[in-house]
Each structure stands twice: as C-alpha cells, then as structure tokens.
Amino acid sequence: MQQEDTWLVGLGVIGVLTAVGKLLVSDDPITPRLVVGRALLGAVTSMVAGIALIQFPGLPPLALYGIGCALGIVGSQSLEAYFRRWANKQGGGRGKTTN
Template sequence: MQEHEKVALQLIFMGIAIAMAKILVSEEKTTWRVIIGRSILNGFTTLGAGAVLIWISDLSMLGVLGLGAFLGTLGSQFVEAQLRKVVKAKAGELE
C-alpha cells in the first residue's frame, strides 16, 4: 500500500472515530441509520484534510491528522446542518 493510501485510510478511520465519539456524548436517540450516516459523513469530511496537501505539500503527518480532526468535527456539523435544511425544504415541497 502506498503512503497516500495509508494517509487516506487513517483520515477516514479517524473521522469514523470522531463520529462514534460524538454519538456517545449526544443525548439524541441513536439508531443504526444515524450511526452509519454520521460515520460515512465524518469519514469523508475528514478525508478532505488530505486535499490540503495540494497547497502545503510539506505538511507533516501530524498536521494532516490534526486538520482532519478539525474538519471531521466542525465540517461534518456544517454539512449535516445543510443536509437537514435541504431535506426539510424538500419535505415541505411534497406536502
């Protein structure tokens, strides 16, 4: 496995771990649908940190993982809020 593939997998797994931690501390009702959805969302939001390497190619691995944690936490909250707005708007159109 090449180095960039290892970094991508590490970022995805870190995003999934962040999602699981957020679910554990949440008082919201958890279902398998929520767990899987948030894990996928966080995994790929965190993976976006790898794109920073395009601009800062000499960034250390610790820097990439730290940025991944930041994006996985804050980025997924933003994406989830936007998705909820879209779903509510579409549901309103159907009524």
C-alpha cells in the first residue's frame, strides 16, 4: 500500500471513531441506522483533509490527522444541521406532522 493510501485509510478510521464517539455522548437514541449514517458522514468529511496535501505536500501525517479530526467533527455537524433544516422545509422531518 502506498503512503497516500495509508493516510486515506487512517483519515477514514479517524472520521468513523470521531462520529461514533460523538454519538455515544449525545442524547440521541442509538440505533444501527444512526451509527452507520454518522460513521459514514464522519469518514467522508474527515477525508476532505487530504486536500491539504495539495497545498502542503510535505505535511506530516500527525498534522494531516489533526485536520481530519477537526473536519470530521465540524464538517459532519454542519452537514447534519443543514440537511435537517432542508428536510424540515420540505416537510420530510421524521416524526413531525405538517398541517
């Protein structure tokens, strides 16, 4: 496996762990659907840190993983809030009735 592939896998794992950790400390009921959804969202948003390698090709792995952790937390929260607002505007909020 090449170095870039190893970093990509590492970023994905960090994103999954961050998302599951956030879920465990939240008040949301833990369901398999929520665990998988947040794990995927965390993994994808943390992988965006790979873009930093374009600007800084010699970036150490620890710095890259730190950026990945930050993006995994902030990015997934932002995306989740955006899609919840969008779904509510469309009348598709779960468990909510529209008049």
